[in-house]
Amino acid sequence: MTDWIEVAHLDDIPRQGARVVTTSAGAIAVFRTVDDEIFALRDKCPHKGGPLSQGIVHGKRVACPLHDWKISLETGLAVAPDEGCAARYPVRVEAGRISLSLTPEK
Amino acid sequence: MARMRLVLVGNGMAGLRTLEELLKAAPDQYDITVFGDEPHPNYNRIMLSPVLAGEQTVEQIVLNSRDWYVANGITLHTGRKIVKIDRKNRVVEADDGTRAEYDRLLLATGSKSFILPVPGADLPGVVGFRDIADVDTMVRASSQYQNAVVIGGGLLGLEAANGLKMRGMDVSVVHIAPWLLERQMDEPASRLLQENLEEKGLKFLLQKQTAELVRGESGRVCAVKFKDGESVPADLVVMAVGIRPNTELAESAGLQCKRGIVVNDTMQTFDPRIYAVGECVNHRGIAYGLVAPLFEQAKVCANHLAEHGVAQYQGSMTSTKLKVTGIDLFSAGNFMGGEGMEEIVFQDAGRGSYKKLVLKDNKLAGAVLYGDTLDGAWYFELMRDATDVSDFRDKLLFGRHHIGDSGAGGGLGDELSRVMALPDSAEICGCNGVCKGDIIKAVREKKLFTLDEVRAHTKASGSCGSCTGLVETILAATAGGDYSTAPSKKPLCNCTEHTHDEIRASIVEHELKDMPEAMRFLGWNTPDGCAKCRPALNYYLLCAWPEEYQDDAQSRYINERAHGNIQKDGSFSVVPRMFGGLCTPADLRAIADVADKFKVPEVKVTGGQRIDLFGIKKEDLPAMWKDLSDAGFVSGHAYGKAMRTVKTCVGAKWCRFGTQDSTGLGVKLEELTWGSWMPHKYKLAVSGCPRNCAEATIKDFGVVCVDSGYELHVGGNGGIKVRVTDLLTKVESEEQVLEFSAAFAQLYREEAHYLERTAPWVERVGLAHIKEKVVEDAANRKALAERFRVSQKPAQVDPWKERTEGAKTREFLPIHVAT
Numbered sequence: 033m034t035d036w037i038e039v040a041h042l043d044d045i046p047r048q049g050a051r052v053v054t055t056s057a058g059a060i061a062v063f064r065t066v067d068d069e070i071f072a073l074r075d076k077c078p079h080k081g082g083p084l085s086q087g088i089v090h091g092k093r094v095a096c097p098l099h100d101w102k103i104s105l106e107t108g109l110a111v112a113p114d115e116g117c118a119a120r121y122p123v124r125v126e127a128g129r130i131s132l133s134l135t136p137e138k
Numbered sequence: 139m140a141r142m143r144l145v146l147v148g149n150g151m152a153g154l155r156t157l158e159e160l161l162k163a164a165p166d167q168y169d170i171t172v173f174g175d176e177p178h179p180n181y182n183r184i185m186l187s188p189v190l191a192g193e194q195t196v197e198q199i200v201l202n203s204r205d206w207y208v209a210n211g212i213t214l215h216t217g218r219k220i221v222k223i224d225r226k227n228r229v230v231e232a233d234d235g236t237r238a239e240y241d242r243l244l245l246a247t248g249s250k251s252f253i254l255p256v257p258g259a260d261l262p263g264v265v266g267f268r269d270i271a272d273v274d275t276m277v278r279a280s281s282q283y284q285n286a287v288v289i290g291g292g293l294l295g296l297e298a299a300n301g302l303k304m305r306g307m308d309v310s311v312v313h314i315a316p317w318l319l320e321r322q323m324d325e326p327a328s329r330l331l332q333e334n335l336e337e338k339g340l341k342f343l344l345q346k347q348t349a350e351l352v353r354g355e356s357g358r359v360c361a362v363k364f365k366d367g368e369s370v371p372a373d374l375v376v377m378a379v380g381i382r383p384n385t386e387l388a389e390s391a392g393l394q395c396k397r398g399i400v401v402n403d404t405m406q407t408f409d410p411r412i413y414a415v416g417e418c419v420n421h422r423g424i425a426y427g428l429v430a431p432l433f434e435q436a437k438v439c440a441n442h443l444a445e446h447g448v449a450q451y452q453g454s455m456t457s458t459k460l461k462v463t464g465i466d467l468f469s470a471g472n473f474m475g476g477e478g479m480e481e482i483v484f485q486d487a488g489r490g491s492y493k494k495l496v497l498k499d500n501k502l503a504g505a506v507l508y509g510d511t512l513d514g515a516w517y518f519e520l521m522r523d524a525t526d527v528s529d530f531r532d533k534l535l536f537g538r539h540h541i542g543d544s545g546a547g548g549g550l551g552d553e554l555s556r557v558m559a560l561p562d563s564a565e566i567c568g569c570n571g572v573c574k575g576d577i578i579k580a581v582r583e584k585k586l587f588t589l590d591e592v593r594a595h596t597k598a599s600g601s602c603g604s605c606t607g608l609v610e611t612i613l614a615a616t617a618g619g620d621y622s623t624a625p626s627k628k629p630l631c632n633c634t635e636h637t638h639d640e641i642r643a644s645i646v647e648h649e650l651k652d653m654p655e656a657m658r659f660l661g662w663n664t665p666d667g668c669a670k671c672r673p674a675l676n677y678y679l680l681c682a683w684p685e686e687y688q689d690d691a692q693s694r695y696i697n698e699r700a701h702g703n704i705q706k707d708g709s710f711s712v713v714p715r716m717f718g719g720l721c722t723p724a725d726l727r728a729i730a731d732v733a734d735k736f737k738v739p740e741v742k743v744t745g746g747q748r749i750d751l752f753g754i755k756k757e758d759l760p761a762m763w764k765d766l767s768d769a770g771f772v773s774g775h776a777y778g779k780a781m782r783t784v785k786t787c788v789g790a791k792w793c794r795f796g797t798q799d800s801t802g803l804g805v806k807l808e809e810l811t812w813g814s815w816m817p818h819k820y821k822l823a824v825s826g827c828p829r830n831c832a833e834a835t836i837k838d839f840g841v842v843c844v845d846s847g848y849e850l851h852v853g854g855n856g857g858i859k860v861r862v863t864d865l866l867t868k869v870e871s872e873e874q875v876l877e878f879s880a881a882f883a884q885l886y887r888e889e890a891h892y893l894e895r896t897a898p899w900v901e902r903v904g905l906a907h908i909k910e911k912v913v914e915d916a917a918n919r920k921a922l923a924e925r926f927r928v929s930q931k932p933a934q935v936d937p938w939k940e941r942t943e944g945a946k947t948r949e950f951l952p953i954h955v956a957t
Binding site (some may be wrong): 044051053054055080081085087093095100112122 | 667953954955
C-alpha cells in the first residue's frame, strides 16, 4: 500500500520548473515538464549535493545548478558520461492535484 | 514484436563504435550479428605501430573483448569474410558458407594497403601494414632476417620503419617524393625529421621509384630494384604507399562506389537498407582515414539505425600526428601556403624545433609543428573557429600561454616528454581538479579517442582550456589517434545544427519573437531545448526585441531566476547595488540592520567594491529584498549574465594625483548601464589617473582619466585568462564616455555569442572591427547607443522591488508537508 500525501496543485509548479517539498524524509523536488508530466526526486544531486529543484528542466531532464550534471527525471540517473543516482519518489496526478509517496522507489 | 536484424560486415573500430552508439541509443531494437575476416575481436588499429615497436602487446590494444559481444547479445563470427550480399533476399554469405539475413546492413569493411603493381609484389616477404597479421609477419621476419625496406615515406611507412628498427633490423625507407611526409609537412620540417630519424639509425632513399622486387634463391624476396638501375638488399618489404577502400563486396552487390562506398549525410548507401561507415566510405568525395571523423560518422549512423533520424554528418577537418616515440609532429590544414597566403616561420635547428603557420585573411589556414607540438590543439581550434588572429599575430607563433594565458599550461613550455614523465597524481586541469592518472584511466576504461570525449568524461580542459595541449598529449600517448576533430561548423548545442551567428541572424531577419516559434522555425530536434540553448535563445530574443519579448524565467539559470548567487550549500548571496561604490552611513546602517535581522552568517566586501551577504535561505530572499528596497537599494545583479559593477577610485575630488572626477563618472556609467542583460558578465571601472587604482585595464570596459580627457579601454579580463584591455580610443568629455560606453556595450550585446566574455569576443572579431563600428562611424555609434538606451528602459526595473510587490514570489517558498 502506498501512502499518498497531497502536496500541491499542478498550477503551483511552473511549467519547465520545480517546487521543493520539505518533508520529514528531507527535501523532495517536484518537477513539471513542458508537457505537464510530474516527477519527484530527492532534492540532492548525486555529484555534490546541489539542489536539483533549482535547475533548468528540459525534456525529461534537469540540469543541476551547481555543476551542470544532467539528471533523468524518469530514472533519477545521471546522464552519461556522468554516473550517479538521485532517489525517485512515486507521484500521481488526479484532477490536477499532485500526490506524493515518501517511500522512494527501488 | 520480433526485433529487426542488423548485420555488420567488418569487425573494426568504425563498425564497432557504431554498434556501441546504437546500443546506447536503442539497446533493444536489433538482433545484431558481426562478421570479421580477421580472427581477432575489435582492436585499436591506430596502436599497431607501438605493437610493432614492442611498446605494447596485442592484448593491450583490444577494444572489445569477446565477453563484450556476449554481454551485449551480439553474435560474432571472426575469421569469416563476407563474399556476397543478396540484396533482393536480404542475406549475406561468408566464404565458409555461413549466411545471415538482415533488415539493416552496415558495411564497415575498412581499407587495405595499396600494393604497387610491380613484378615480384606477390613474393613471400612482401607485406602491407594494416592488421595484426601484417605485424606478426614483420615481427617474425625481424627475428630471422636483417634487411628491411619500407616503401613509402608517409606516416604509416615511417612508423613501420621505426618499429622494425626497434626490432633490430637494418631499415631503409624508399620514397618517391623529394622529402618525407610531403602531404603532412613542408621541406624544412621534413629535413629536421629526417635528421632525427637518421640519428635513430634509419636510412632514406628519396626520389626513388621502385621498378621490381627481386626473387631470391629461396623463393623469398631478396632485393628492391629501382628505375635508375640501383638496388638495395631486402629480406622484408613493407608496402606503405597508401590505402585503398575495400569496396569489392559493395561493388559486387551493385552499390555505387567511387573511391569508396558512396553515402549521403546520414551514412546511407544507395540501397536504403544498407549503411556504411569508416575508411571504406566516400562522403562528399572524401574518404577519411583518421579515427575522429570515423567516430563522428558512427554517431550519425547509429542515430539513423535507431530511427531517431535527426543527425547529419557534414564532413570533418582533420589534423595528423606521427606516432614515433620521441618525435613530435603536428600538421593541419593548408600548411604549404600559396597565393594570397602569408607564412610565419620559426626555425631552431639546434633544438630541433620548427613551426610554420599559414595565414589567409588574418585567419589561420594551416600549421606545421615539429619538435614542440603542445600548441597543436590550440592552433587547430583557431582554424576550426576561423578566429581573427590579427590582434595577437605577433605572439601567435609562441603559443597559447604567450597571449596572456596564465593557466595551467603556462610554464611547461615545449617539454612534451615531461608531461609523460609526470606522476599519475600530477594535476593537469586546475579548473576541474583532474589528475594525469584520472585521464589515463578514463581513456583506457571508457575507450576515449578524442579530446571532446575526454572533456565529457573527465571535465579535463573543459573550462578555461589552457591545459588542452597537455590533455591532448596524454590522450595521444594513451590511445593513439589524431587531434580532436569536429564538424567544421559548430552548432550552438546538440538540439540544433545552427551556429550562434545563424540563430541570431534568423531571429532578426525572420522576426522570430518567442522561443517555441524560434525552435520551430529553426528546426530544433528536441521538444523544449536544453540547459545550454534555452538561456542563449532567451537572451538572443531579449536582445533582438527588448520592448516586445516576454522573458522566459524557466530558461534562465537559477541565479537570474532567484536574483541571487547560488552557493555550494544551496543558499544564496545577496549584493545590493552601490552606484560607483559610493555609499552613505545610512546605507551601511540599513545593510547592517538587514544582516542582523536575518542572522546573515557572513558579510564580505566583493572584488567589485560592493557588500555581499552570504548564506541566505531562498525563502528569506523576498523579505530581505523588501527591507533593502525600502532603504533605497536595487539589486546589484552580482548573479547575472549582466552588467555587474563600475569600480572606481576616488579621483580628483580627493586624490592629489587625480585628473578627473572618476567616482562621479563611475556613478553616471552605472546609472546608464545597470540592469542590462549581456551575453556574459560585464564589468566596468574608472580610474582617475594613469596609476589606475581601479584596475580599469582588466575590465570589459575601462576608463582611464588623463589630464586631457579619457582613455577608453575594452576587452579586458581578470579571470582564468588574464587579458589586458585594448585601447579603443580617447575622448574629451564625460558625455562622449557615456555614448561610447553605450555603443560598445550594445555592439557586444548584439554580436557576441551567449556566454562569451568581451575578451574572447574582441579576439574573435578583431579590434579593427570594433573600432570601425564604434569609433570611425559616428552615425553607427549613435545608433548603437540609442538602441542600448531603448533596451535599458524595460531592463531598468528592479527585480527585487518587483518580487517584494508580489510578482512571482511563490517560486521562492517551499511546500511543507507534515508527516
